[in-house]
Amino acid sequence: MILKTAISSIRTTWKGMALTIRHFFAAGKTRKSIDIRDDNYFAQDKGVVTVQYPHEKMPIPEVGRYQLDVEIDDCIVCDLCAKICPVDCIEIESIKGTGPIGQTSDGTTKRLYAAKFDIDMAKCLYCGLCTVVCPTECIIMTDQYDRTVTHISQLTYQFSDMSPQEAEVKREELAKQLAERQAAKDAALKAVNKKEE
């Protein structure tokens, strides 16, 4: 019994050591960084696998699904992306325009200004749901995955192209329009009331 165990230990130890020494001597070779769609992708079974990251990068598909990007000119500020986001990393503040304010590239009429369009990439889980629901396809995932920042606030990407002053102007315009409409409504109501009298 003990002899059997001893012999099998020696045999298995040797087997293991033969395996590791093979890998040791194969370390002179480096596995080539090839595209995952390549037919030989799984054929490489020898050599070092390390990718010395900042110095060399793995090839990625040109349509990568990494960091989010927003083409704010195409955004109709519908807020769908913020609503579907499972981690609530998108924060949108909209200001209603006084009328149609333009068109997106696919012809949809824009009626809202995006005073704030922040995406907190520190929270983002890269699920891509926001890109699916977007009606104008203005929020997309890019092939950029490498971003290093020195402060966490820099991970909040701000996509709105409005300055706070501009937003304030738009707000005032809206308030003015609303006030005018209210005034018109009030005047009409008064006129109706007068007639009835």
Place this chain on the structure above:
Amino acid sequence: MVLLNFAAAILALDFYVTYILVALALFSFVAVFALFAVYAERKVSAFIQDRLGPMEVGKYGSLQTLADILKMLQKEFIVPAAADKILFAAAPVIIFLSVYMGFATLPWGPDIVPSALNIGVFYVFAIVSVESVGILMAGWGSNNKYSLLGALRSVAQVVSYEIPAGIAIISAVMISQTLDLQEIAIKQGVLSSESVKFLGFWNVKEIGGFLSWNVFQAPHLIIAYVIYFIASLAECNRAPFDIPEAESELVSGFHTEYSGMRFAFIFLGEYSMMFLTAMFGVVLFLGGWNTVLPNIGDLHLADWTTGPFWGIFWIVSKVFLIVGVQMWLRWTLPRLKVDQLMSLCWKILTPLAFFCMLISGIWQLVIM
């Protein structure tokens, strides 16, 4: 080392200066070896696991360990509030010193031995066991349950591996008939004053080379060497016997609480231990500083490659080879459980070692 002769000539006026110089030379050698060995270990492990290992500091990461030691030098000595301050501070010193003192009697070449003690084998075997005391002090002094568990395991392990190791060593000593390590080394090469018999029948005194090593003089010593080698892995607390450190179970065992230079000293002790046990085994079984090359007819390879510098070259290369095997084993085998270590040491190695000792006795009586 070489410095010994050199220094002895110049500094004959002061006997003790020589000792200090030799000690310093040994210390610097051990320190440089530890730096090199840590780098080598990281590279070996990386290559075995299809990685690259350190690559950023210096060419191919060659300055990595230097950067590490510079970092360690600047680190704070953190002593846990509940620790036994004295034991905690003394333990790394004892761990390192016990290993470092072991180098005192190990021969590096013909006439190059720091101290030619006539009980050298016994001395080395005794002094390296003191390391366990240091480990126990570290574990107990840290006042941390993982450290203590690691230390207890280390001490429990000593009982298991020292017996087969000791008996394997005795079987080599019985062939050599001396406890003086320098004598043992001389008897395994062309410088021997007595006849050296390859496999007990062919006198190879004039031929030398690997034929006259102890393992080839008496072939059962190959088994004894393997036993010694396995036990020496346990002595160094290295995988597959790294039960006292067992990262996956005990954080890092007895040195969990250490930081800075104290940690560096424990590490230095560990890597010096690798060198020491390998060198001890090489002297006892693999011909010590004797050359690998035998004299063949008119080609006096053995005579040409015997000498002080050749001695250092041969012993260092043999030891590096053994240390390489230690690393190779570490990155191949998983850790044994305590009961598996006990079972291996008591049920297999100890009987085998006794068997080797018996054969050594018969060999000595009948053949030599």
